[in-house]
Amino acid sequence: MTGQLVPAQAGAPAAESGLMVRAEQVHKSFGPLEVLKGIDLEVRAGEVCCLLGPSGSGKSTFLRCINHLEKINAGRIWVDGDLIGYRERGGKLHELRDKEVAAQRQAVGMVFQRFNLFPHMTVLQNVVEAPVLLRRAKKAEARDRAAQLLDRVGLGDKLGAYPGQLSGGQQQRVAIARALAMQPKLMLFDEPTSALDPELVGEVLDVMKNLARDGMTMIVVTHEIGFAREVGDSLVFMDGGVVVEQGNPREVIAAPKHERTKAFLAKVL
Amino acid sequence: MTTDETTTARARPEPIKAVPVRHPGRWAAIAVLAVLAAMFVHLLVTNDKFKWSFMVDNMFRPPIIEGLLRGTVVMTICAMLLGVSLGVVVAIMRLSTNPILRVVAWLYTWVFRAVPRLVLLAVFGNLGILWSRIEFGVPFDTQIGQLFGIDNLQLRVFGFTSRDVLTGFVAGLLGLALSEAGYMAEIVRAGIQSVDEGQSEAASALGMSRGQILRRIVLPQAMRVIIPPTGNETIAMLKDTSLLLAVPYSVELFFQLDAVGKRTFQIFPMYVAAVFWYLFLTSILLVGQYFLERHFAKGYGRTERARIRLRTIAAETGGGGGAGGGQ
Numbered sequence: 001m002t003g004q005l006v007p008a009q010a011g012a013p014a015a016e017s018g019l020m021v022r023a024e025q026v027h028k029s030f031g032p033l034e035v036l037k038g039i040d041l042e043v044r045a046g047e048v049c050c051l052l053g054p055s056g057s058g059k060s061t062f063l064r065c066i067n068h069l070e071k072i073n074a075g076r077i078w079v080d081g082d083l084i085g086y087r088e089r090g091g092k093l094h095e096l097r098d099k100e101v102a103a104q105r106q107a108v109g110m111v112f113q114r115f116n117l118f119p120h121m122t123v124l125q126n127v128v129e130a131p132v133l134l135r136r137a138k139k140a141e142a143r144d145r146a147a148q149l150l151d152r153v154g155l156g157d158k159l160g161a162y163p164g165q166l167s168g169g170q171q172q173r174v175a176i177a178r179a180l181a182m183q184p185k186l187m188l189f190d191e192p193t194s195a196l197d198p199e200l201v202g203e204v205l206d207v208m209k210n211l212a213r214d215g216m217t218m219i220v221v222t223h224e225i226g227f228a229r230e231v232g233d234s235l236v237f238m239d240g241g242v243v244v245e246q247g248n249p250r251e252v253i254a255a256p257k258h259e260r261t262k263a264f265l266a267k268v269l
Numbered sequence: 270m271t272t273d274e275t276t277t278a279r280a281r282p283e284p285i286k287a288v289p290v291r292h293p294g295r296w297a298a299i300a301v302l303a304v305l306a307a308m309f310v311h312l313l314v315t316n317d318k319f320k321w322s323f324m325v326d327n328m329f330r331p332p333i334i335e336g337l338l339r340g341t342v343v344m345t346i347c348a349m350l351l352g353v354s355l356g357v358v359v360a361i362m363r364l365s366t367n368p369i370l371r372v373v374a375w376l377y378t379w380v381f382r383a384v385p386r387l388v389l390l391a392v393f394g395n396l397g398i399l400w401s402r403i404e405f406g407v408p409f410d411t412q413i414g415q416l417f418g419i420d421n422l423q424l425r426v427f428g429f430t431s432r433d434v435l436t437g438f439v440a441g442l443l444g445l446a447l448s449e450a451g452y453m454a455e456i457v458r459a460g461i462q463s464v465d466e467g468q469s470e471a472a473s474a475l476g477m478s479r480g481q482i483l484r485r486i487v488l489p490q491a492m493r494v495i496i497p498p499t500g501n502e503t504i505a506m507l508k509d510t511s512l513l514l515a516v517p518y519s520v521e522l523f524f525q526l527d528a529v530g531k532r533t534f535q536i537f538p539m540y541v542a543a544v545f546w547y548l549f550l551t552s553i554l555l556v557g558q559y560f561l562e563r564h565f566a567k568g569y570g571r572t573e574r575a576r577i578r579l580r581t582i583a584a585e586t587g588g589g590g591g592a593g594g595g596q
């Protein structure tokens with residue numbers, strides 16, 4: 001696995017503030033259940049932010065709010081300076097149309113715990129589909145790029161295989177290539193390795209490390225403390241819908257300040 | 270090599286030569302069936318009222334063949350094409366976020382599944398009587414058209430019939446296709462709902478629109494669930510073309526066989542001919558259904574076909590993969 005996963009200019013800092021993601025007081029409820037209770041978060045361009053927390057603390061929900069797969073009830077989220085899901089005009093928020101939301105999502109790649117590859121398409125088709133459909137690239141161009149991406153995640157020999165014929169680790173690497181094919185500014189990972197057999201975790205983490213090294217801005221929900229310590233620029237610990245503690249991953253992991261962080265780390269380490 | 274040594278070191282056990290389990294039940298069943306079959310053949314051969322030679326001489330008459338082609342085969346194809354297309358539209362309306370579309374779709378499936386096909390065909394066949402006063406087709410069409418702009422194609426077909434050319438064929442087609450759409454809508458809806466939610470989620474995360482997701486991701490996967498019952502629907506439709514006599518529409522297989530039977534006072538041989546004709550046509554459909562199901566199973570399981578596809582695609586894309594590997 002050599003070469004850049006990300007074209008040089010994609011990782012360059014955007015927006016005047018240098019902030020790729022800014023979340024302000026994000027609240028989200030499912031009916032009576034309040035899952036996010038005011039999340040504030042800032043991720044600078046090129047930074048890897050690791051999100052930790054016990055099950056049910058709202059990590060996935062928050063990640064899904066960032067690309068508007070969930071509508072937030074209060075607060076604001078900006079990605080690269082763009083307000084997500086809404087347009088602010090005359091002090092009023094207007095919902096964006098489906099098309100505009102889709103356009104915003106194109107700039108944000110997402111990788112799921114259960115891969116969610118398209119089972120009726122080959123590996124190559126999985127990666128080529130969105131760029132061609134959304135007219136990001138001509139077909140031949142997209143195929144070349146897809147083949148290159150797949151080669152760099154170590155799957156250059158699997159272009160014609162169907163997802164059902166691949167191992168979990170291979171599927172997840174295809175999923176990463178599929179997201180990268182849209183040339184996103186930001187990548188969201190929701191426990192990308194927790195559905196994998198232990199011996200397959202490493203191959204996916206390696207791809208993610210390369211991605212981080214190439215300057216991709218990433219928010220990673222993970223229980224892989226080693227990854228957070230090695231690759232993370234910041235660590236955010238969530239519990240019960242709030243951010244309990246955040247800071248430099250190495251410092252937080254070595255000396256957690258908060259009781260709940262301590263208890264959680266004691267369990268996963 | 271070490272494995273070789275260890276296996277040879279331990280003596281290989283001799284192959285198993287066991288006495289197989291006996292199945293006396295099977296032999297008994299075969300004997301019983303053989304006797305029943307012999308009785309049946311005896312019945313067919315000895316009763317001269319079957320008039321086999323008369324049947325064979327008459328079941329290929331030109332009007333019968335014409336009826337078979339137009340009223341049975343072409344009608345089945347047209348009614349299914351129309352019924353499936355409209356069914357997909359109704360299913361999508363039913364799953365839409367727009368509550369009005371959902372209600373319209375529900376009403377549609379309710380009405381067209383509640384009324385028997387025979388009755389529907391009689392109604393459509395005699396619509397001409399009321400034509401000047403009651404415009405049955407039009408309000409429904411415009412409603413669908415307004416709410417669901419995409420399907421102009423459907424509208425044109427219906428617009429065509431709303432003129433004064435409600436021939437027997439068109440009336441029959443309408444009756445069968447509209448009723449079929451009611452059933453297909455339910456089948457397609459079940460198919461769409463069978464696709465894992467993670468699929469549309471992944472597609473939306475890539476920035477695809479709802480329509481694109483439906484067309485490229487969800488429907489192709491739903492096909493696997495939709496195809497088998499649609500095959501059954503097609504077979505049922507082929508058989509239901511015999512109901513066209515309620516329209517009445519005469520250029521149809523059973524109508525013609527029945528007519529020959531009545532004219533010649535040899536009704537039973539012609540009914541037997543009908544049995545053979547429908548058996549023959551349905552068998553062809555069953556073969557087609559087998560191949561269709563195999564086609565849409567691709568990507569699921571390591572089937573022979575999937576492996577063949579794999580090889581062709583690998584050959585196709587071999588250049589691209591090689592180029593990537595070279596860097």
Ligand SMILES: Nc1ncnc2c1ncn2[C@@H]1O[C@H](COP(=O)(O)OP(=O)(O)OP(=O)(O)O)[C@@H](O)[C@H]1O
Pocket residue numbers: 030033035053054055056057058059060061062
């Ligand atoms: N669509 C939904 N409808 C209702 N409740 C939901 C929905 N999605 C999530 N929840 C609830 O929100 C809470 C937070 O869920 P979330 O998936 O964000 O947790 P998580 O931190 O990702 O947990 P895990 O580590 O188990 O993935 C849970 O109690 C969950 O039951």
Ligand SMILES: [Mg+2]
Pocket residue numbers: 059060061190191
């Ligand atoms: Mg989660």
